[in-house]
Amino acid sequence: MLKFISTYILLITSLFVSATCFSQKVPDVDFLFPMDITPSVSGSFAELRSNHFHSGIDLSTNGKQGIPVKSMEKGEISRIKISPVGYGNAIYIKHPNGYTSVYGHLRNFSPKIDSIITQEQYKIKSFAIDYFPQQTINIERGETIGYSGNSGSSGGPHLHYEIRDTYTEEPINPFLFQNIIKDDVRPKILTIRIYPLDENSLINGKNTPLNFPVVFYDGSYHLKNNPKIHASGKVGIAVQMLDYMSGSWKKCGVYKLGMKVDNQDYFNWELNRFSFAESRYINSHIDYAYKKTHGIRFEKCFKDPGNQLSIYHRLQNNGIILMDSLKNISIKASDAAGNAAILDFNLYRGVTSAESTIDNRKLSYQYKHHLIKDGVECTIPKGALYNDAFIDITRDTTSNGNPLFKIGEETTPLHKAIQIKVSVPEKLLPLQNQLCFAKINGNNKSVYAGGNLSGNTLILGTKEFGDYFFATDSIQPYIRALQNIKGKVFTPSSKLRFKITDNFSGINTYNGYLNDQWVLFEYDKKSDLLTCQLQKAKVKKGGNYKLKLIVTDNCGNTQMLESSFMVR
Numbered sequence: 001m002l003k004f005i006s007t008y009i010l011l012i013t014s015l016f017v018s019a020t021c022f023s024q025k026v027p028d029v030d031f032l033f034p035m036d037i038t039p040s041v042s043g044s045f046a047e048l049r050s051n052h053f054h055s056g057i058d059l060s061t062n063g064k065q066g067i068p069v070k071s072m073e074k075g076e077i078s079r080i081k082i083s084p085v086g087y088g089n090a091i092y093i094k095h096p097n098g099y100t101s102v103y104g105h106l107r108n109f110s111p112k113i114d115s116i117i118t119q120e121q122y123k124i125k126s127f128a129i130d131y132f133p134q135q136t137i138n139i140e141r142g143e144t145i146g147y148s149g150n151s152g153s154s155g156g157p158h159l160h161y162e163i164r165d166t167y168t169e170e171p172i173n174p175f176l177f178q179n180i181i182k183d184d185v186r187p188k189i190l191t192i193r194i195y196p197l198d199e200n201s202l203i204n205g206k207n208t209p210l211n212f213p214v215v216f217y218d219g220s221y222h223l224k225n226n227p228k229i230h231a232s233g234k235v236g237i238a239v240q241m242l243d244y245m246s247g248s249w250k251k252c253g254v255y256k257l258g259m260k261v262d263n264q265d266y267f268n269w270e271l272n273r274f275s276f277a278e279s280r281y282i283n284s285h286i287d288y289a290y291k292k293t294h295g296i297r298f299e300k301c302f303k304d305p306g307n308q309l310s311i312y313h314r315l316q317n318n319g320i321i322l323m324d325s326l327k328n329i330s331i332k333a334s335d336a337a338g339n340a341a342i343l344d345f346n347l348y349r350g351v352t353s354a355e356s357t358i359d360n361r362k363l364s365y366q367y368k369h370h371l372i373k374d375g376v377e378c379t380i381p382k383g384a385l386y387n388d389a390f391i392d393i394t395r396d397t398t399s400n401g402n403p404l405f406k407i408g409e410e411t412t413p414l415h416k417a418i419q420i421k422v423s424v425p426e427k428l429l430p431l432q433n434q435l436c437f438a439k440i441n442g443n444n445k446s447v448y449a450g451g452n453l454s455g456n457t458l459i460l461g462t463k464e465f466g467d468y469f470f471a472t473d474s475i476q477p478y479i480r481a482l483q484n485i486k487g488k489v490f491t492p493s494s495k496l497r498f499k500i501t502d503n504f505s506g507i508n509t510y511n512g513y514l515n516d517q518w519v520l521f522e523y524d525k526k527s528d529l530l531t532c533q534l535q536k537a538k539v540k541k542g543g544n545y546k547l548k549l550i551v552t553d554n555c556g557n558t559q560m561l562e563s564s565f566m567v568r
Contacts, residue, residue: 029097031072031177032142034161035059039181041245042158045173045336046271047253048286048297051463052279053271054253055171056102056162057181065107065157067148072101072163077137080109080117081130084525087160088152091145094166104160107149113137118520118536125511125518153526165273172273173255175336182246186339187254189214189221189331191240193287193298194231194347197320201233202350214343221343230350231323236302238287241333241341256334259301259319261327267301267319269311280415281309284386289411292442301331306365306386306415323349362388376405377421384416391465398469408465410442417461420468424458431472433556436505438471439464446471448505448554473505473555485547485563492539492567496532498549505554513548514539521549539567 033039043058061067071093078100079092087104091113094100108114120131139145150157163174175181195209196202203210213224223229237259243252259267284307287298302319303312321327327347334340363369365385371378374395389412396404405422420437428435437449437460449468451460458470482497490496500507500523512521512532519537523530530549539545549561 027172027177029073029099029177031099031101031163032070033178033180034069034072034101034103035061035067035148035159036070037061037067040248040250041181041252042248042250043160044243044245044252044255045171045175046255046274048282048299051283053274053282055274055276055279056104056160057174059159059161060248060250061148061157061159063157065147065149067159068144069103069106069146069148069159071139071141071143071145072161073097073099074141075101075139077113077133077139079130079132080113080120082117082121083128083130083152084523085153088154088524089146089149090152093139093145098166099172100164100166100169102160102162102164103146104162105149105151105154105158106146107151109146110144113145121520122518127510127520127522151524168275170273170275173271173336175255176272183335183337184246184339185244185335187241187243187333187335187341188216189239189241189333189341189343191296191298192223192331192343192345193238193240193290194229195236195238195302196231197234197236197302200352201231201235201323202352203231203235204229205350221341223343223345229345229347231321231327231347232350232352233323235321235323235347236300236319237321237329237331238298238300238302239331239333240296240298243333243335254299254333255336257299257301258332258334260330260332261316261321263328263330264316265314266316266321267303267312268314269309270313271311274309274311278309281307281386283413283415285309288413292411304365304386306383321347323347325349362390364388374405375403375423376407377419378407379419381416381418384414384418386413386415402469404440404467404469406467410464410466412465414463414465417463418465420460420462421457422470424453424456424470426456428470428472429456431474434472434474436471436473436555437468440467440469448473450554471504473503473553473557475503476557476559477502477507477551477553479549479551479559479561481561481563485565487564487566489566489568490534490539492535492541494534494567496534496547498530498561499528500530500551501528502553502557505557507551508554509550509552511550513550514545516546516548534567541567543567 040060042060043054045057047054073095075093075095078094081090089106090104092102121129148159162171164171191211191213193209193211194203196207214221215224241254243254256270284304291297329345331343332340365387368382369380373393376393391408394406398404437451438446439449441447451458478501480499512519514537521530521532544566547563552558
């Protein structure tokens with residue numbers, strides 16, 4: 001919780017922090033808390049997620065759904081988005097104070113909002129919708145706008161809420177707007193990882209990164225067993241860390257990190273806000289390769305040359321340490337409430353390695369590259385790489401004899417999509433839409449990657465290096481009704497429920513019809529659940545209805561279920 005301080009101290013503090021746009025500022029805004037429950041945080045602002053920073057706060061609802069969600073201030077609805085993934089059912093409210101609040105994973109909207117969005121879904125004949133109202137929909141402070149749920153890609157019932165700068169659309173740390181969430185738990189530093197940053201650098205005599213576990217005793221953090229670390233050349237440091245909130249066992253992200261070298265500021269970041277356009281730079285902010293191979297995120301205290309995240313400040317040499325003498329390192333991890341964890345240790349100057357030549361095989365992160373090898377064309381746009389990298393293309397075969405294209409290393413991150421083009425063998429050309437690329441993932445399983453056929457060339461845009469091969473999907477999706485329908489009698493308040501699944505390429509479209517008229521079916525991808533609320537389908541008592549449900553996968557395979565029922 002942001003501690004209460006006097007007006008005088010607040011004024012002095014405000015004058016101090018105004019010297020830098022990166023310092024924590026407490027906004028002079030009186031927002032309501034979005035739910036009338038004791039808050040328990042299950043996800044913090046800018047927490048590290050797959051390919052992005054978390055843009056809000058997740059509030060646990062203790063496994064319950066249907067808790068009223070209130071507008072934090074008066075305003076007008078600027079956007080309503082419904083999706084089977086992502087935020088699920090979400091509302092965006094623009095407020096007169098210059099901020100926009102966002103509420104995601106709702107179970108359902110208030111009747112006022114639901115009637116508007118349902119009408120728009122019928123207009124475009126789609127459950128998924130991204131609606132920007134043309135008319136003004138006013139919302140009062142404290143008005144119930146919906147009910148907490150588990151829609152979209154939610155991993156369990158909770159409310160995701162954000163506060164954004166209306167003008168820039170940048171998410172801002174919601175902790176800075178409230179004093180309800182309690183936090184007196186300091187972050188935890190778990191491990192540090194030290195890197196030799198070129199071919200001539202060494203850590204304890206080796207040109208490979210080394211991990212050093214961290215322990216807590218005597219009121220501070222220490223390297224376990226106090227090892228003596230020798231380093232030479234250019235080195236970098238990364239930290240594995242996490243944070244908790246008071247009364248919650250959920251792991252959260254750290255708000256602020258600072259590294260000093262010989263008591264001088266060397267590398268700092270602070271997560272007050274970020275831009276969605278730069279969120280994918282998280283793959284450069286962390287040790288991406290280690291996350292891929294070990295499932296653990298280390299946050300780097302040095303900056304790749306292609307990393308354009310705006311959170312960094314007070315940088316010396318981009319955090320890269322030149323080991324020309326003994327270096328004292330001090331790392332401080334803090335949360336938004338001011339709780340801090342500090343680790344101090346020394347790096348001793350080690351022996352230097354023999355000079356090696358620069359590896360000219362590496363591709364520069366500053367340029368576009370077009371590679372052609374073994375029948376594969378690969379275009380890497382400028383800005384796709386965060387650092388110079390060795391990217392090779394090799395051709396192999398799968399276990400069943402099909403060609404396998406190894407394009408770069410899966411452990412090399414990409415910021416922009418690369419394009420892959422491969423000529424299709426003549427025997428596969430008749431398959432047309434059923435032909436696609438598959439990728440071998442980290443678990444050595446084949447997953448759908450996509451691709452479009454142009455003439456005799458299959459073209460794929462992807463943000464992942466790795467192993468790709470030709471695959472086909474000729475199997476229709478599967479539809480299973482979860483209750484007896486044919487000839488049954490339902491009431492207008494009944495709900496029809498179906499499971500829809502696909503064996504490989506995934507569900508692309510789903511459309512339902514009653515008496516050949518399109519009706520709204522709602523899709524929850526994570527549970528493969530497709531539902532139709534008959535009330536929203538506008539059925540009438542005494543009616544006989546012919547049901548048709550059509551589901552298509554990403555390779556064009558279609559399945560249809562037909563049935564009939566009555567409404568009484």
